Amino acid sequence: MHISEGILSPALLAGGAVLTICxxxxxxxxxxxxxxxxxxxxxxxxFVASLIHLPIxxxxxHLTLNGLIGLILGIRAFPVILVGLTLQVLxxxxxxxxxxxxxxxxxxxxxVLCHYIFKKxxxxxxxxxxxxxxxxxxxxxxxxxxxxxxxxxxxLTGRAFLPAAKIAVAAHLPVMFIEGGVTTACVLFLKKxxxxxxx
Amino acid sequence: MIWEKNNxxxxxxxxxxxxxxxxxxLFSIFIAVSKSFPVLIAAFCIGVVxxxxxxxxxxxxxxSLIPVNLMILFxxxxxxxxxxxxxxxxxxxxxxxxxxxxxxxxxxxxxxxxMLVLITLVGSTSIITLGHALHELGISKKLVHLFFxxxxxxxxxxxxxxxxxxxxxxxxxYPGNNIHTYKTMSYxxxxxxxxxxxxxxxxxxxxxxxxxxxxxxxxxEFSLNRTDVVSFLFMISLLFILGTFEWxx
Numbered sequence: 164m165h166i167s168e169g170i171l172s173p174a175l176l177a178g179g180a181v182l183t184i185c186x187x188x189x190x191x192x193x194x195x196x197x198x199x200x201x202x203x204x205x206x207x208x209x210f211v212a213s214l215i216h217l218p219i220x221x222x223x224x225h226l227t228l229n230g231l232i233g234l235i236l237g238i239r240a241f242p243v244i245l246v247g248l249t250l251q252v253l254x255x256x257x258x259x260x261x262x263x264x265x266x267x268x269x270x271x272x273x274x275v276l277c278h279y280i281f282k283k284x285x286x287x288x289x290x291x292x293x294x295x296x297x298x299x300x301x302x303x304x305x306x307x308x309x310x311x312x313x314x315x316x317x318x319l320t321g322r323a324f325l326p327a328a329k330i331a332v333a334a335h336l337p338v339m340f341i342e343g344g345v346t347t348a349c350v351l352f353l354k355k356x357x358x359x360x361x362x
Numbered sequence: 363m364i365w366e367k368n369n370x371x372x373x374x375x376x377x378x379x380x381x382x383x384x385x386x387x388l389f390s391i392f393i394a395v396s397k398s399f400p401v402l403i404a405a406f407c408i409g410v411v412x413x414x415x416x417x418x419x420x421x422x423x424x425x426s427l428i429p430v431n432l433m434i435l436f437x438x439x440x441x442x443x444x445x446x447x448x449x450x451x452x453x454x455x456x457x458x459x460x461x462x463x464x465x466x467x468x469x470x471x472x473x474x475x476x477m478l479v480l481i482t483l484v485g486s487t488s489i490i491t492l493g494h495a496l497h498e499l500g501i502s503k504k505l506v507h508l509f510f511x512x513x514x515x516x517x518x519x520x521x522x523x524x525x526x527x528x529x530x531x532x533x534x535x536y537p538g539n540n541i542h543t544y545k546t547m548s549y550x551x552x553x554x555x556x557x558x559x560x561x562x563x564x565x566x567x568x569x570x571x572x573x574x575x576x577x578x579x580x581x582x583e584f585s586l587n588r589t590d591v592v593s594f595l596f597m598i599s600l601l602f603i604l605g606t607f608e609w610x611x
Contacts, residue, residue: 167433168480169472173395191504196576199504200562203511204519208555210512211519217547218537228551246508250516253484253492256426259476260390323462327440341544348548349555357556 165251165266166313168259172320179316180264186241186271194239202243205232209247217345219337227338230305230346233274234285234298235361240278244271265316273308277301285350287358295347302346303339310335374416375486378590379495385597386483390476392601398611401604402471408600409478418485426481430473434466441466489513494580503576510578514565519558526550 194202209232216223233240245267251257258266277300283289284297314328353360374382393405413423445462452458487495490513497506530546537543 165429165433167430167473168390168476169394169469169474170433170437176394187505188502191502194504194508196504196507197566199507200511200566201559202508204515204555204558204562206508206512207515207519208551208558210516211523211554212551214520215523215547215551217544218539220539226551242505242508246505246512249509250489250512252480253489255429256477256480256484257429259430259473259480260387261394261476321465323441323444323446323465324437326444327437330440331436344544345548345551348545349552352549352552353555356552357559360555360559 165258166262166269166316168262170320171262171265171316175316175319176261176265179262179266179268183241183245183264183267183271186238186268186275187245190239190241190243194242202236202239205236206243206247208232209244210250213247213251217341219341224338224341226345227270227306227309227342228346229270229274229309230277230302230342231349233271233276233278233305234282234301234346234350237278237282238275240274241267241271244274269312269316270309273305273312276308277305280304285361287354287361295351298350299343299347301343303343306335306339306342310339372415372417372486373589374412374482376589377486377593378584378586379487379491380498380584381586381590381594382483382487383492383495383499385594386479388601389479389597392604393472393476393479396472396604396608397468398608399468399471400611401608402468402475404604404607406471406475406478409475409482412482413478413485416482416486418481422485423478423481427474427477430477431470434470434473437469438466491582494578494582495584497578497580498584503578506578507576511562515558515562518561519554522554522557523550526553 209228212226212228214225216225229240229244232243236243245263248258248267248270249263252259252263281297281301281304284293285301289297310332314332317324317328317331350361389405389408393402396402396405442458442462443456445459445465447459447461449457450460450463484492490510493506493509493513496509497503527550530550535546537547
């Protein structure tokens with residue numbers, strides 16, 4: 164999911180950085196100082212989730228959980244994901260300084276979008292089927308849009324990148340189902356154990 | 363902690379972290395924008411020199427370069443064939459295009475050069491110091507708070523995660539391609555969130571009891587000395603020279 168340094172065109176990197184700054188500013192504005200510890204946990208959970216590898220067929224993939232974070236946080240997901248990704252850059256060198264902007268945008272924007280699309284269906288008082296379906300779609304489409312955006316960033320850099328971009332999107336297809344399922348099971352668990360986390 | 367690298371002291375680690383951040387930032391942007399081969403190779407050499415001054419173990423450097431080069435390798439599979447331009451030679455049904463090879467090679471040098479500069483920065487500064495430096499450079503206070511809380515919780519969540527994985531192993535859990543695995547892992551993540559949430563509330567209350575007023579204090583005073591200024595000017599002039607070459611070629 165991470166796009167490495169030195170691949171994308173400078174214009175795209177700049178655009179991504181500007182949009183990420185706007186999103187993060189909007190997110191930070193709606194966060195109180197009292198809420199920062201909770202945001203810190205979700206950011207850390209996002210980081211640790213990326214270390215968890217699940218088997219998919221013969222290979223394994225790591226979780227992203229941007230759907231879950233988007234569902235819980237809405238626009239506040241932007242700064243949370245920005246911090247998580249920055250730490251991944253600083254600690255593991257996944258991505259780099261100039262790509263933090265576009266990488267954050269590619270992961271956080273779908274999360275925020277899915278929040279606004281599916282939050283209504285995933286509120287605590289909706290019926291079981293609608294609830295499960297909304298939560299699954301939130302996890303599924305967050306990854307779906309992320310993959311599309313990654314592919315789009317690659318193909319915007321040059322037409323020659325198009326086949327590689329298509330393969331990258333296709334490779335994410337099984338991951339979308341896994342993320343959808345994991346998000347659903349996780350949210351159902353939280354609903355049972357600690358419903359106030361979802362409010 | 364999961365990230366503790368043995369930071370040896372060197373000339374680079376003594377430099378003010380704010381200066382290092384600014385230089386790493388400018389260098390990364392410059393390399394990302396530049397296109398000519400001689401400049402990229404020069405930048406790569408600067409990166410190699412910087413990393414070798416920092417005295418980071420070769421194994422750590424190679425380890426850090428793996429993720430970047432995996433992505434580059436993925437693109438190498440496609441780009442030499444999909445570019446439009448002069449054919450270099452034919453390999454069976456495929457034609458290898460010169461422009462594609464040139465572009466991929468440039469990309470490879472570029473990414474590795476940027477990563478070397480980043481490794482120098484990260485390998486010579488502790489992450490907490492970097493957080494304080496970001497604060498000093500005028501990054502939003504809330505964002506820096508979030509940064510510090512995240513660092514704090516990554517450790518505790520990761521420890522919690524490892525102990526839960528151990529508990530699973532003790533009970534004979536083996537991950538496979540089945541619903542049971544995915545369900546178990548989802549509950550594990552849910553439980554991680556619940557436990558860390560409780561912990562965060564306890565920590566936050568404890569902080570309030572001790573008079574936390576929203577300010578972060580660094581034990582290290584940042585102050586610029588002569589080495590900082592000299593190294594800053596040196597790196598900036600290097601950038602200027604590279605920039606001039608890029609413009610001429």
